[in-house]
Amino acid sequence: MTPSEIHQRLREKFGDQILGFEGEVVEPTIKVAAPAIAKVCLFLRDDPDLKMDSLMCLSGVDDPSGDLVVAYHVYSMAHRHRIALKVFVPRENPAVPTVEHVWKIANWHEREAYDMMGIVFEGHSDLRRILCPDDWEGHPLRKDYKVQEYYRGMKVEV
Amino acid sequence: MAQVEIVDTADVKTQEMVLNMGPQHPSTHGVLRLEIGTDGEIVRWVRPHIGYLHRCFEKHAENLTYPQVIPFTDRMDYMASMNNNLGYVLGVERLMDIQVPERVEYIRVIVCELNRIASHLISFGTYGLDIGAFTPFLFAFRERERIFDMFEMTCGARMLYNYIWVGGVSHDLPDGFIEAATAFVDDFEKSIDEYNGILSGNKIFIERTANVGILPADMAINYNVTGPNLRGSGVKWDLRRDEPYSIYDRFEFDIPVGRGEMGTVGDCWDRYMVRIWEMEQSRRIVKQALQQIPKGNVHAAIPKQVRPPKGECYFRTETPKGELGVYVISDGTTKAYRVKVKSPCFVALSVLPELCKGAMIADVVAIIGSIDIVLGEVDR
Amino acid sequence: MQALAQYLIQTFGLPVPLSVLSPLLGFMGGVVVLTAIAVQAMYLIWLERKVAAHMQDRLGPMLVGGWHGWAQSLADGIKLLLKEDIVPAAADRPLFLLAPLVVFVGSFAAFVCLPFGDRVIISDLNVGIFYIIAVTSFVVIGIIMAGWGSNNKWALFGAMRSAAQIVSYEIPVGLSLLAAVMAAGSLSMQEIVAAQDGGIHRWFAFRNPFLFVAFVIYFLASLSEVNRTPFDIPEAESELVAGYHTEYSGMRFSFFFLAEYANMFAVAAIAATLFLGGWQAPWGGGAPIFGVIWVIAKAHFLVFVQMWLRWTLPRLRVDQLMYIGWKVLTPFAFACIVGTGAWMLVFKQG
Numbered sequence: 001m002t003p004s005e006i007h008q009r010l011r012e013k014f015g016d017q018i019l020g021f022e023g024e025v026v027e028p029t030i031k032v033a034a035p036a037i038a039k040v041c042l043f044l045r046d047d048p049d050l051k052m053d054s055l056m057c058l059s060g061v062d063d064p065s066g067d068l069v070v071a072y073h074v075y076s077m078a079h080r081h082r083i084a085l086k087v088f089v090p091r092e093n094p095a096v097p098t099v100e101h102v103w104k105i106a107n108w109h110e111r112e113a114y115d116m117m118g119i120v121f122e123g124h125s126d127l128r129r130i131l132c133p134d135d136w137e138g139h140p141l142r143k144d145y146k147v148q149e150y151y152r153g154m155k156v157e158v
Numbered sequence: 159m160a161q162v163e164i165v166d167t168a169d170v171k172t173q174e175m176v177l178n179m180g181p182q183h184p185s186t187h188g189v190l191r192l193e194i195g196t197d198g199e200i201v202r203w204v205r206p207h208i209g210y211l212h213r214c215f216e217k218h219a220e221n222l223t224y225p226q227v228i229p230f231t232d233r234m235d236y237m238a239s240m241n242n243n244l245g246y247v248l249g250v251e252r253l254m255d256i257q258v259p260e261r262v263e264y265i266r267v268i269v270c271e272l273n274r275i276a277s278h279l280i281s282f283g284t285y286g287l288d289i290g291a292f293t294p295f296l297f298a299f300r301e302r303e304r305i306f307d308m309f310e311m312t313c314g315a316r317m318l319y320n321y322i323w324v325g326g327v328s329h330d331l332p333d334g335f336i337e338a339a340t341a342f343v344d345d346f347e348k349s350i351d352e353y354n355g356i357l358s359g360n361k362i363f364i365e366r367t368a369n370v371g372i373l374p375a376d377m378a379i380n381y382n383v384t385g386p387n388l389r390g391s392g393v394k395w396d397l398r399r400d401e402p403y404s405i406y407d408r409f410e411f412d413i414p415v416g417r418g419e420m421g422t423v424g425d426c427w428d429r430y431m432v433r434i435w436e437m438e439q440s441r442r443i444v445k446q447a448l449q450q451i452p453k454g455n456v457h458a459a460i461p462k463q464v465r466p467p468k469g470e471c472y473f474r475t476e477t478p479k480g481e482l483g484v485y486v487i488s489d490g491t492t493k494a495y496r497v498k499v500k501s502p503c504f505v506a507l508s509v510l511p512e513l514c515k516g517a518m519i520a521d522v523v524a525i526i527g528s529i530d531i532v533l534g535e536v537d538r
Numbered sequence: 539m540q541a542l543a544q545y546l547i548q549t550f551g552l553p554v555p556l557s558v559l560s561p562l563l564g565f566m567g568g569v570v571v572l573t574a575i576a577v578q579a580m581y582l583i584w585l586e587r588k589v590a591a592h593m594q595d596r597l598g599p600m601l602v603g604g605w606h607g608w609a610q611s612l613a614d615g616i617k618l619l620l621k622e623d624i625v626p627a628a629a630d631r632p633l634f635l636l637a638p639l640v641v642f643v644g645s646f647a648a649f650v651c652l653p654f655g656d657r658v659i660i661s662d663l664n665v666g667i668f669y670i671i672a673v674t675s676f677v678v679i680g681i682i683m684a685g686w687g688s689n690n691k692w693a694l695f696g697a698m699r700s701a702a703q704i705v706s707y708e709i710p711v712g713l714s715l716l717a718a719v720m721a722a723g724s725l726s727m728q729e730i731v732a733a734q735d736g737g738i739h740r741w742f743a744f745r746n747p748f749l750f751v752a753f754v755i756y757f758l759a760s761l762s763e764v765n766r767t768p769f770d771i772p773e774a775e776s777e778l779v780a781g782y783h784t785e786y787s788g789m790r791f792s793f794f795f796l797a798e799y800a801n802m803f804a805v806a807a808i809a810a811t812l813f814l815g816g817w818q819a820p821w822g823g824g825a826p827i828f829g830v831i832w833v834i835a836k837a838h839f840l841v842f843v844q845m846w847l848r849w850t851l852p853r854l855r856v857d858q859l860m861y862i863g864w865k866v867l868t869p870f871a872f873a874c875i876v877g878t879g880a881w882m883l884v885f886k887q888g
Binding site for chain 1: 377382
């Protein structure tokens with residue numbers, strides 16, 4: 001299926017939860033409303049024509065508009081098609097439903113997005129930092145991140 | 159007379175012992191901390207703790223120009239630096255829509271496949287060490303030295319190269335490289351037989367690795383496990399064949415998969431054997447590439463300034479550890495806006511708790527060795 | 539020693555009573571043997587490094603002392619002597635400090651009964667081989683003391699595994715040696731060697747097929763007794779860092795190390811004595827000097843095979859090791875005893 005066909009199928013099923021589609025770019029992307037993302041992903045995985053059985057990547061992005069973005073790159077090994085999904089959430093309350101029940105690898109990817117961007121994944125079984133130490137302050141990959149001066153009494157060299 | 163306390167045996171709980179394997183441990187292939195809850199020798203749960211080697215690659219990539227990031231990609235999976243370079247550079251070239259000269263494509267394939275052999279040699283040697291066979295490690299390093307000599311001849315570095323640049327490669331192949339590489343691929347066939355003789359067919363090795371750490375194919379796909387780990391579970395999936403990039407579609411090579419010959423499909427022995435067979439296939443690819451390589455100027459397509467147009471791209475390549483995904487978001491300047499790297503070792507490590515359920519402590523070592531992780535890539 | 543003391547008093551007319559000279563000679567002999575064994579262990583360490591290196595396509599020690607780095611062990615020994623003696627703060631001090639000595643004693647006490655020639659033996663006990671098996675079991679106690687006293691979960695793991703392993707493999711060791719004892723008709727080491735008099739076909743290993751199998755079983759089981767690969771899980775470097783001697787450094791560590799190599803040589807010498815004719819030449823008989831050379835040569839050959847196996851084979855997992863000990867070696871050892879007995883009855887000469 002081409003990206004626009006995938007977009008068509010999702011629009012049919014989820015209506016106005018699908019907020020937008022960019023098809024004429026290097027990486028065709030579908031914009032999805034945050035509260036619906038878990039249902040959309042479950043549908044993407046289980047629908048026999050779509051069968052997106054593989055979550056290639058889940059990334060957190062600090063968008064220039066100020067929102068935080070979660071980008072999902074999904075692929076179907078059965079049908080050999082792929083699509084990118086994006087979810088935009090406000091910076092003050094970056095809450096996104098978890099998709100770890102859809103693709104188990106999302107567990108670790110979401111932990112990393114939480115660690116690096118501060119995006120909170122609702123329903124995640126074990127949302128704690130993965131790369132930074134557990135008591136680190138701040139979310140390093142945000143554009144407005146200022147590294148802490150001292151960590152446990154040690155001066156943090158920048 | 160003192161009253162004897164009768165204890166119901168059902169209440170006597172054998173205490174679960176929590177062991178810490180790492181962060182410094184000879185077998186965790188890097189700085190990895192594994193919290194293991196054991197009941198005697200049987201493992202009940204495993205909780206990996208990573209981040210000890212986190213060097214903020216993604217933050218650096220936002221503050222440096224695109225070419226300046228390439229040495230940082232070397233240091234992610236430092237066993238297979240060429241492949242990391244290639245993954246990142248192909249992503250950027252896709253955004254810029256650059257066509258590289260033919261010679262560059264061939265050189266890239268040759269060095270990446272040689273690096274794949276080198277990486278699998280390490281995996282083979284260290285796996286032997288983990289299981290207790292000390293000698294295959296030295297044999298593997300003998301061959302690695304020859305590969306390193308070739309790389310040193312080409313770009314001056316033995317292990318971290320900064321060789322594959324956006325639009326080309328940093329140095330052309332020197333005189334003597336083709337001869338050295340041809341001699342190497344001819345000799346390497348015998349080496350693989352030697353490795354099979356000393357380790358793969360050894361009864362004790364098979365006892366330690368067959369039927370241990372079985373990864374079912376559907377779990378592997380759901381966990382997005384790729385590379386030799388996925389092929390060890392019987393799934394014939396290789397990006398070089400199924401989503402070809404560069405010029406891999408011009409070469410003839412097989413995709414070895416695990417068949418459960420010694421135990422069950424998807425056990426440690428299968429994953430290990432897939433890597434041995436893949437070394438043979440890489441050897442074939444290098445041999446074909448050496449025969450077909452054309453002449454050309456390797457610096458012809460290197461742009462003066464790497465400034466991709468605004469846009470984003472998720473590009474994936476097949477590294478020795480699996481599928482390396484590079485998600486580049488460009489805002490039209492010389493520095494990337496966001497680079498996210500999906501590392502295959504990160505994914506493989508996330509499956510470890512599932513693989514270790516019910517295994518013994520010695521098996522945990524065998525399982526970690528079989529999924530072949532490099533902590534540099536897990537933590538970036 | 540008694541005989542030697544008697545001889546010396548009579549020949550040289552020494553005004554020293556027998557009851558003083560005999561134990562004195564025994565003590566001096568002990569010191570000589572102790573030094574000889576320590577030097578022997580150091581030599582074996584060097585040999586292991588060279589054998590390992592050549593099997594791994596490299597050279598091994600080459601510089602220290604000139605010719606092929608022969609002084610490497612000496613240099614390592616001096617270095618270990620000069621190292622700081624670290625005792626972990628939370629370790630159980632008495633156990634931690636005593637453990638290396640117990641292991642050391644267990645290994646070295648076996649040399650008392652090893653015959654190096656006709657009448658060249660420190661003490662020819664009439665229960666020689668029984669004494670040797672008994673005293674080498676001391677090592678288990680030392681290992682458990684080391685593992686527990688280190689206050690380190692990994693060391694404890696190694697110690698527990700080692701105890702289970704050594705105790706389990708005592709049985710095939712004892713049974714296979716019993717087959718040889720049956721053929722000799724005596725527990726005394728010198729008499730066992732004497733029973734193999736007359737040439738290579740009279741050595742127990744080649745005398746009847748059951749004894750040959752017993753020899754193989756003894757060799758494998760003794761590999762397990764000395765914690766060598768493929769049975770080296772107690773010191774599995776890649777799993778337990780260094781097993782029961784993780785927390786030891788300096789001289790205490792060198793005690794463990796020397797004890798291991800002395801033990802290796804001791805079991806090889808026992809195998810040579812009981813199955814390969816001891817100090818006898820392959821054509822029967824053996825003058826005193828040559829006897830020493832023969833027994834050391836045979837023991838060295840077996841030590842070389844031990845090293846060869848170490849650098850070739852991977853390591854068995856603990857349950858597989860137990861399986862082999864109990865379900866493979868022990869039944870076969872029993873079969874050997876029965877077979878040897880039947881052979882002796884049928885052929886009337888064993």
